[in-house]
Amino acid sequence: MPQRLPATPLPLFNSASTRALEQAALAWHPQPSLMQRAGRACAQLAQALAPHAQHIWVLCGPGNNGGDGLAAAAILAAQGRKVTLTWLGQRERCSSDTLVALQQAQNQAIHWSDTPPALQPHDLIVDALLGLGLHSQAATNPRIAALLQHSYASPATVLAVDLPSGLQADTGLWQAGYAPQTPHHSPGHQQRHTLSLLTLKPGLFTADGRDAAGQIWFDDLGLGQLPIALPSPAPTAWLHHPAAPITAGLAARRHASHKGSFGDVLVIGGQGLQAGAAMQGAAILAASAALHHGAGRVFLHLLDHGQLQQLPQTPEIMLRNQVTALAQLPSSTVVCGCGGGSSVAALLPKVLEHSARLLLDADALNAIAADAMLRQRLKNRGPAGLPTVLTPHPLEAARLLNSSVPAVQADRLAAAHTLANTLDCTVLLKGSGSIIASPGEVPHINPTGNALLATGGTGDVLAGMVAARWASMPNGMHRQAHHAACAGAYAHGAIADGWPAQRPLTAQALARTLARAC
Ligand SMILES: NC(=O)C1=CN([C@@H]2O[C@H](COP(=O)(O)OP(=O)(O)OC[C@H]3O[C@@H](n4cnc5c(N)ncnc54)[C@H](O)[C@@H]3O)[C@@H](O)[C@H]2O)[C@@H](O)CC1
Numbered sequence: 001m002p003q004r005l006p007a008t009p010l011p012l013f014n015s016a017s018t019r020a021l022e023q024a025a026l027a028w029h030p031q032p033s034l035m036q037r038a039g040r041a042c043a044q045l046a047q048a049l050a051p052h053a054q055h056i057w058v059l060c061g062p063g064n065n066g067g068d069g070l071a072a073a074a075i076l077a078a079q080g081r082k083v084t085l086t087w088l089g090q091r092e093r094c095s096s097d098t099l100v101a102l103q104q105a106q107n108q109a110i111h112w113s114d115t116p117p118a119l120q121p122h123d124l125i126v127d128a129l130l131g132l133g134l135h136s137q138a139a140t141n142p143r144i145a146a147l148l149q150h151s152y153a154s155p156a157t158v159l160a161v162d163l164p165s166g167l168q169a170d171t172g173l174w175q176a177g178y179a180p181q182t183p184h185h186s187p188g189h190q191q192r193h194t195l196s197l198l199t200l201k202p203g204l205f206t207a208d209g210r211d212a213a214g215q216i217w218f219d220d221l222g223l224g225q226l227p228i229a230l231p232s233p234a235p236t237a238w239l240h241h242p243a244a245p246i247t248a249g250l251a252a253r254r255h256a257s258h259k260g261s262f263g264d265v266l267v268i269g270g271q272g273l274q275a276g277a278a279m280q281g282a283a284i285l286a287a288s289a290a291l292h293h294g295a296g297r298v299f300l301h302l303l304d305h306g307q308l309q310q311l312p313q314t315p316e317i318m319l320r321n322q323v324t325a326l327a328q329l330p331s332s333t334v335v336c337g338c339g340g341g342s343s344v345a346a347l348l349p350k351v352l353e354h355s356a357r358l359l360l361d362a363d364a365l366n367a368i369a370a371d372a373m374l375r376q377r378l379k380n381r382g383p384a385g386l387p388t389v390l391t392p393h394p395l396e397a398a399r400l401l402n403s404s405v406p407a408v409q410a411d412r413l414a415a416a417h418t419l420a421n422t423l424d425c426t427v428l429l430k431g432s433g434s435i436i437a438s439p440g441e442v443p444h445i446n447p448t449g450n451a452l453l454a455t456g457g458t459g460d461v462l463a464g465m466v467a468a469r470w471a472s473m474p475n476g477m478h479r480q481a482h483h484a485a486c487a488g489a490y491a492h493g494a495i496a497d498g499w500p501a502q503r504p505l506t507a508q509a510l511a512r513t514l515a516r517a518c
Pocket residue numbers: 022026034035038061062063064065066068097129130131132133134135136137138139140141144161162163175197
């Protein structure tokens with residue numbers, strides 16, 4: 001029976017690992033076949049999602065994904081549903097399982113048609129055009145492309161079988177030619193569901209994946225019950241879920257603790273107006289987020305000899321000049337770069353050399369990308385036992401990788417992994433489905449967050465939230481940094497998910513809100 005995803009960490013498997021599992025299971029010739037199981041699961045979910053559908057349009061592609069659709073169509077028609085079926089396959093090229101499903105569909109009262117039917121909002125489209133077999137090099141099939149555009153424009157709910165057709169399982173990137181052409185296509189305009197089969201694939205959770213997939217369901221096709229030992233490939237990534245509720249760390253504080261028990265966060269950033277564009281707000285947001293997320297003490301050094309004596313809204317934050325700030329590097333979790341502009345580069349050599357724990361964001365990342373000496377100093381931190389977290393958005397990651405935003409977005413897991421390993425850091429690659437990668441760790445994909453976060457300053461808040469969590473952890477290298485980055489990203493997104501959708505979320509409100517336990 002298809003299930004919603006449980007609230008636990010979930011292993012994600014790329015197409016190679018999924019294929020290995022599929023082949024091992026197929027070799028055992030399970031009865032009913034995996035395709036019959038997939039068809040049943042899909043028909044069950046279709047009935048549950050659209051109990052009042054007058055009409056179900058099942059789109060079946062030329063491969064086994066289409067076979068799943070044929071098997072589902074046969075069941076739905078046998079249950080008395082009005083089914084229109086579009087099949088793009090050729091009998092002589094079908095797998096034996098697909099031939100069985102084709103015969104089952106042909107035995108039912110199904111309307112076979114290449115023309116899209118007129119559908120109403122309560123109707124259903126089953127998208128079984130392309131699944132795991134999507135070839136990235138294949139030329140766009142114009143019939144598949146046209147059918148997909150019809151499905152995106154339809155008012156009916158869409159249920160994608162295994163994957164949204166045209167979405168790459170490993171990267172979450174739409175294959176050129178199959179992406180929605182409607183400019184503002186989003187889950188808000190159409191109810192979308194995806195029934196992932198056998199495994200959950202990373203592409204469902206990052207890049208274009210979250211919009212494409214909509215609500216995700218899972219069915220392991222009974223693999224867990226097979227009386228054989230299946231290979232157990234290492235997960236490609238984990239879909240992150242915290243081990244304890246977000247607020248548990250604060251609630252579980254010992255009575256006999258003091259402000260020094262939870263670490264010092266020192267924020268360095270916020271270029272002044274003499275550089276032409278003041279960006280002090282960014283550093284203040286990071287410091288404020290660290291404060292509201294439980295750091296023991298928060299210090300702020302504003303660049304360019306910032307004139308502020310104190311912050312009236314947050315008097316708890318202690319301002320430091322350059323000399324006193326630099327003296328605190330060895331005892332602090334340092335956040336450097338938020339709103340740093342061009343002024344931050346001058347401080348970076350010392351910051352890189354002396355910070356006990358260092359989170360680099362925004363202009364600190366840009367400065368390092370542009371300067372081989374700074375890059376080398378960053379690389380020296382790992383061997384010196386000094387952990388570092390980088391929080392690039394895709395453009396900052398592209399600069400560090402000397403590549404482009406499309407190249408980063410084309411494989412976000414790979415981009416984060418490469419950066420983490422070449423720079424010996426934890427990397428939090430931001431954007432929908434943020435990736436957290438560290439040397440020696442299986443990467444995590446963050447499942448929380450939404451486009452309310454697409455507003456200036458939310459990245460600065462994320463930096464402060466990660467730092468607050470990291471500051472309270474025991475010493476360690478990548479594992480603590482990795483956990484802090486995962487926990488911070490999760491809480492950051494969870495606040496946005498709990499925010500009323502019709503109210504804009506400002507970075508300041510984000511900084512001051514602690515997500516409800518979840
Ligand atoms: N083998 C089995 O018995 C099982 C298969 N399963 C289903 O089978 C799917 C995988 O089946 P396949 O390996 O046949 O692959 P697909 O059905 O996903 O796609 C293969 C077909 O699509 C065409 N194609 C590939 N890339 C294309 C592109 N870019 N543009 C246009 N056409 C393209 C290929 O030429 C081929 O005809 C899974 O996603 C899942 O839905 C599951 O039912 C589990 C059991």
